[in-house]
Structure formats: C-alpha cells, structure tokens
Amino acid sequence: MFDEQALGQIYDAYFERLYRYAYRFVGDVDSAQDIAAETLRRLLEALRDGRAPNHLGAWLYRVAYNLAMDQHRQRPAGGIVSLEPDLDQADEADTEADSEQRLAQEKVRQALERLTPEQQNVVVLKFMEGYSNAEVGALMNKPEGAIKSLQHRALAALKRALTGLLL
Amino acid sequence: MVNLVDALDDVLARVATGESLEGCLARYPNLAVELTELVGARDRLSALAPAPAVPADTLAARRRQFLTTARTTKRQAVSVYPFQRFMAWVWPVQRTGRPAFVPAALVARVAIAFVLVLSIVGGTVAAAQSSLPGSPLYRIKLAVEDARLNLTSDPAQQATLAMTFASERTHEMERLAIAHRPIGSHVSLRLQNQLDAALSAAARAPEPEMLHLLDQVRSMAQTQELALSQAHVNAPREPSTQEALRQAEQAIAQAQQQAESGLTDPDAFRKRYRHQQGAPMQPTPEATATPQPPAPTVFAQPTAMLEATVTPQPSHTPEVSVTPQRIQAGTGQPPTSAPGPQATGTPQQTGPGPQPTAGQAGPGPQATDTPEGYPGGKPGSGSGSGGNGGGTRRP
Numbered sequence: 001m002f003d004e005q006a007l008g009q010i011y012d013a014y015f016e017r018l019y020r021y022a023y024r025f026v027g028d029v030d031s032a033q034d035i036a037a038e039t040l041r042r043l044l045e046a047l048r049d050g051r052a053p054n055h056l057g058a059w060l061y062r063v064a065y066n067l068a069m070d071q072h073r074q075r076p077a078g079g080i081v082s083l084e085p086d087l088d089q090a091d092e093a094d095t096e097a098d099s100e101q102r103l104a105q106e107k108v109r110q111a112l113e114r115l116t117p118e119q120q121n122v123v124v125l126k127f128m129e130g131y132s133n134a135e136v137g138a139l140m141n142k143p144e145g146a147i148k149s150l151q152h153r154a155l156a157a158l159k160r161a162l163t164g165l166l167l
Numbered sequence: 168m169v170n171l172v173d174a175l176d177d178v179l180a181r182v183a184t185g186e187s188l189e190g191c192l193a194r195y196p197n198l199a200v201e202l203t204e205l206v207g208a209r210d211r212l213s214a215l216a217p218a219p220a221v222p223a224d225t226l227a228a229r230r231r232q233f234l235t236t237a238r239t240t241k242r243q244a245v246s247v248y249p250f251q252r253f254m255a256w257v258w259p260v261q262r263t264g265r266p267a268f269v270p271a272a273l274v275a276r277v278a279i280a281f282v283l284v285l286s287i288v289g290g291t292v293a294a295a296q297s298s299l300p301g302s303p304l305y306r307i308k309l310a311v312e313d314a315r316l317n318l319t320s321d322p323a324q325q326a327t328l329a330m331t332f333a334s335e336r337t338h339e340m341e342r343l344a345i346a347h348r349p350i351g352s353h354v355s356l357r358l359q360n361q362l363d364a365a366l367s368a369a370a371r372a373p374e375p376e377m378l379h380l381l382d383q384v385r386s387m388a389q390t391q392e393l394a395l396s397q398a399h400v401n402a403p404r405e406p407s408t409q410e411a412l413r414q415a416e417q418a419i420a421q422a423q424q425q426a427e428s429g430l431t432d433p434d435a436f437r438k439r440y441r442h443q444q445g446a447p448m449q450p451t452p453e454a455t456a457t458p459q460p461p462a463p464t465v466f467a468q469p470t471a472m473l474e475a476t477v478t479p480q481p482s483h484t485p486e487v488s489v490t491p492q493r494i495q496a497g498t499g500q501p502p503t504s505a506p507g508p509q510a511t512g513t514p515q516q517t518g519p520g521p522q523p524t525a526g527q528a529g530p531g532p533q534a535t536d537t538p539e540g541y542p543g544g545k546p547g548s549g550s551g552s553g554g555n556g557g558g559t560r561r562p
Contacts, residue, residue: 002237040233151176152176
C-alpha cells in the first residue's frame with residue numbers, strides 16, 4: 001500500500017530532527033523519541049486517509065509541537081524542561097568550571113521556560129535547529145515578517161528573563 | 168529609518184555568515200546598544216548542549232517499527248449501514264487507552280449521549296405537537312404549552328401564546344370532528360382557559376398593546392367561530408361531543424364580547440381583570456377554596472369556570488347574578504363565610520356567560536369536580552342531559 005522506500009527516506013530525514021526538536025520542549029530522551037515516532041505514525045494515518053500534507057516538514061513539526069505541548073500541559077509547571085542532564089547526576093570529577101557551566105545552562109533553561117510557546121518555537125527552530133526565517137515561517141504557518149517580529153520579541157523576553165535570573 | 172526588528176534580523180543573518188558583530192553593529196549606530204543585548208541573549212543559548220544523539224540500534228529498531236506499522240496500516244472499509252459506520256467511528260475513540268486522549272473520549276461520550284437524549288426528547292415533543300386528545304402524547308403537548316406560558320413573563324407574549332394555543336384547541340376539535348371521533352369537554356374547557364389567559368394577559372399589557380391584543384382576540388374569535396360551526400356539522404351526534412362544541416362556541420363568543428368591551432372601555436376592562444395579575448392561568452383547584460374578589464365572568468379561574476359551565480340549568484331559569492363568585496371546590500357551594508359578594512337567589516340578567524349557580528341548581532346533575540386532563544379529577548356527568556343541556560347560553 002505504501003512505498004516503503006519513500007517512507008524509509010522520510011524516516012531517515014525527519015526522525016532525528018523531530019527528536020531534537022521535541023527534546024527542547026520535553027527535555028527527556030525517551031519522551032522526545034516517542035513524540036518523534038508518534039508524529040511519523042500520524043503521518044501514516046494522514047496518508048492512509050488521503051490527507052497528504054502539502055508541506056511535509058511544516059506538517060511534521062506542527063504535529064510534533066502539538067504533541068510536545070500536550071506533554072507540557074500535563075506537567076505541573078514549566079515548558080522547556082531539563083535540556084541538560086540532571087545536575088545531581090554530575091560526575092564527581094567535574095571541575096568547578098563545569099559546575100559553573102551547568103549553572104549557566106540551568107539559568108538559560110529557566111529563562112526559556114518563561115517565553116511563550118510561540119517564542120520558544122522560534123528560538124528552537126531558528127537558533128538551535130538553524131532554519132531560515134522563510135523555513136520557520138513555513139513550519140509555523142506564519143509569514144516571514146511575523147517570524148522576524150516573533151524573533152525580536154523572543155530575544156527581548158529572553159534577555160529580560162536572563163537579567164532577572166542573574167540578578 | 169530601519170527599525171529594531173529588521174536591524175536585528177539583518178545583524179543575525181550577517182553574523183551567521185561569519186561577519187563580525189562589531190562590523191554589523193556599525194551599520195546601526197543608533198540601535199547598537201539594543202542590538203548588542205539581543206544578540207547577547209541569543210549567544211547565551213549556545214550554553215545549552217544539544218539533545219543527546221540517538222543510539223544507532225535504537226534508531227534502527229524504531230525505523231523497523233515504523234515500517235511495520237506502515238505495512239499494517241490499511242485503509243479501513245466503511246460499512247454501508249449507518250449504525251455500523253457510526254460505531255466504527257465511536258469505538259476507536261472509546262478504546263483509545265492513552266491518557267492524553269481520555270478527556271477527548273469522555274467529551275465524545277458525553278456529547279453523543281447528550282445528542283441522543285436531545286434527539287429523543289426533541290423528537291417526542293415534536294411528535295406530540297400534532298397529537299390529538301386521546302393520544303398518549305397529548306399530555307406532553309399540553310405540558311409543553313403550559314411550560315411555554317409559564318416561562319413567558321411579558322404580558323403581550325403571554326397573550327399571543329395563549330391565543331395560539333386556543334386556536335390549536337379549535338383546530339383539534341375540527342380534526343376530531345372530521346375523523347368522527349368524540350370531543351371531550353376537557354378540550355373546550357382548556358380552550359376557555361386559554362382564551363381567558365389571553366384576555367387576562369392583554370389586560371396587563373400597556374394601553375396601546377392591550378388594544379392591539381384585544382383586536383387580535385376579537386379577530387381570532389371570529390375565525391374560530393366559523394371553524395367550530397363547521398366542526399359542529401362534521402362531529403358525531405353524541406350528546407357529550409355536541410355539548411363540548413357548544414361550550415367551545417360559548418367560550419369563543421364570550422371572549423369576543425370581552426375583547427369588544429375592552430376595546431370600547433379599556434379602563435373598565437382592566438378593572439375587571441385587575442385581580443388576575445400574576446402568572447398565566449393554570450388549573451389550580453386549591454385556588455377555588457379561597458374567597459376571591461368579584462370576577463367579571465366565569466373566566467376568573469379555571470375551576471370556577473368549570474364548575475359554572477358544566478352545571479346545567481333549567482331553560483326557564485334566568486341566568487346569572489350580578490356578582491358572580493367562585494364555588495368551593497369539591498362542594499359545589501359558594502364560600503358562605505366569604506366577605507365578598509354572594510350569589511343571590513334572585514339572579515338578575517347582567518349579560519352572557521355561565522355563572523356560578525350552585526345555590527340555584529336546576530334538576531340536572533351537579534358538576535363538582537375538575538375535568539379530565541386537569542389536576543383534581545374529572546368532571547361529573549353534568550353534560551346537561553337532565554336539564555337544558557347546557558345551563559347558561561350566550562345571548
């Protein structure tokens with residue numbers, strides 16, 4: 001029924017991207033992998049039902065984003081979580097510099113949590129995944145101008161959050 | 168002048184291609200401070216390590232699982248039978264076990280149940296609207312009418328609704344007559360109640376509206392009179408049916424006369440109905456046990472009206488008293504302790520309409536109960552067969 005070779009190519013092209021993307025939001029390897037797998041499974045259902053997406057990448061990221069937000073809503077608080085391994089798992093041999101770096105990472109993580117979901121999405125896609133404005137616009141179903149504005153608001157909010165956390 | 172949004176985007180793009188930040192900022196000296204802070208915030212993101220790489224074996228296992236799922240994912244056949252198609256849609260929702268979907272499944276179940284209940288209730292109520300007296304759904308029809316009247320607080324709307332329901336009673340009698348089915352007196356009594364409710368509500372409406380409503384009552388009564396005369400021709404000849412039709416004609420004639428008198432003298436009309444301020448009329452037998460102020464006609468209260476209209480009188484008895492009053496429920500007697508006006512033993516001719524005549528009952532049977540279809544029981548056998556067959560008559 002499906003062209004397995006084509007599906008294999010889609011899997012190879014997107015699974016890890018979706019995993020990295022979801023990881024930014026859920027902060028857990030297994031959950032991020034599950035979200036990536038569930039996203040691709042939903043693609044199969046969409047193809048089966050004749051709802052093939054026009055823009056595959058945008059469709060996949062949107063589904064993954066919604067799944068990640070579902071998990072986010074089920075958590076007591078916070079959005080982007082645990083982007084780093086737990087601090088208490090730090091190796092005893094870590095140097096003082098490593099500890100400072102981990103502390104800085106934790107503060108950035110907390111600052112990111114204060115952004116709106118859309119701002120988080122732009123930050124992840126643009127500055128972590130390296131997509132262009134046009135690509136982010138396609139993935140978020142927004143015009144490029146809106147992405148520029150969102151990018152500005154996201155960085156301004158991040159700056160304020162980091163300032164507040166570091167004071 | 169370049170705004171901060173565009174300047175930031177330009178600087179970020181140039182830095183990404185390897186251009187120095189200082190060189191980029193030199194292009195926007197007025198925005199340099201803000202741009203430096205924003206680019207600095209972006210740079211802080213590099214402190215975050217990327218997601219751990221997925222082990223190759225995990226990647227391969229998940230790939231196999233994906234392709235296996237693709238092989239087993241087939242287009243589902245759709246049943247030609249609506250119920251099976253419906254269940255095929257509902258069942259996957261119900262059996263989804265993932266916690267994230269439980270709220271959706273619950274919502275779906277509740278929504279489906281709600282729609283089914285609404286459909287059943289709505290269908291029953293809709294079916295009841297065309298029912299006739301004697302049908303099991305007829306009580307639902309009457310209950311819906313009562314509910315609609317009770318839920319309406321605007322006198323004009325109450326009057327309009329009551330007129331609509333009164334017209335429906337006439338229509339029912341027409342249909343029963345055409346079908347050669349008997350017509351019960353409870354239909355004509357309800358017609359009387361609804362005509363009176365219309366007049367009573369009209370009396371509570373502001374002056375211009377009241378006159379308009381009274382005009383409508385008059386027109387409606389004229390139309391109903393014609394319809395009933397036709398029903399009289401078609402109806403079975405049984406005395407009870409003929410009596411019910413006579414009662415209906417009488418009620419319509421009285422309503423027409425009341426409406427005309429209200430159009431002539433609105434103040435007097437209002438005074439006559441002043442004591443009926445409040446909710447639309449409902450059959451309330453308890454109310455008849457309490458002495459009431461003088462009522463203009465038998466329209467005062469349903470039970471009083473019932474008592475009066477089904478009490479036959481000899482044809483030679485002069486009708487009416489000057490001050491009609493209610494009869495105590497269950498006794499057929501006026502409340503003797505009432506401070507208000509009493510029925511006299513020497514009635515005077517004051518106008519049309521049945522009057523409380525318990526103190527001067529003729530040879531016919533006495534009606535002391537409420538009619539079928541109303542709380543409190545059913546009418547006695549006072550069809551008038553022993554008297555003149557109708558007691559009071561319109562002029």
